[in-house]
Amino acid sequence: MNQFVEGLRRVVYDATVGLVRDYQTKILELVKIEAATLYVNLLQALRRQVILLVTVLLCLLMIAIGVFALPLAVIYFLPLTPLVKAALVLVFGALYITVPLLALRSMLSEKRWMQSTGTEDLISRVLNKS
Numbered sequence: 001m002n003q004f005v006e007g008l009r010r011v012v013y014d015a016t017v018g019l020v021r022d023y024q025t026k027i028l029e030l031v032k033i034e035a036a037t038l039y040v041n042l043l044q045a046l047r048r049q050v051i052l053l054v055t056v057l058l059c060l061l062m063i064a065i066g067v068f069a070l071p072l073a074v075i076y077f078l079p080l081t082p083l084v085k086a087a088l089v090l091v092f093g094a095l096y097i098t099v100p101l102l103a104l105r106s107m108l109s110e111k112r113w114m115q116s117t118g119t120e121d122l123i124s125r126v127l128n129k130s
Helices: 002-065 069-077 082-107 110-117 119-129
Strands: none
Touching (some): 002 119
């Protein structure tokens, strides 16, 4: 009878230890997923703040450089006809708008942020393990 009780104890002990290990593994996976979610949310908030900051700085820079003053001053002193000067003003205006927009679009894209911060790898690792 003693051997039976000892055998039963071992079986119960092994089963309990196995269940605890499984529980720990699942809890650890959940914590990793929660941490990754928090990291991604934090990164998105940071990205929004950077976009806002860059937009404000860009606007201030555009004003400081003089969207109107610099091209107008250059065009004013060029010996050209008024029609050519008007066309040049339009070209400068288009360049001052499109070049910064294209740069911002490239620099602040979500895909670029995901790659540069390593979030893409983190998400793939977390999703592959669960």
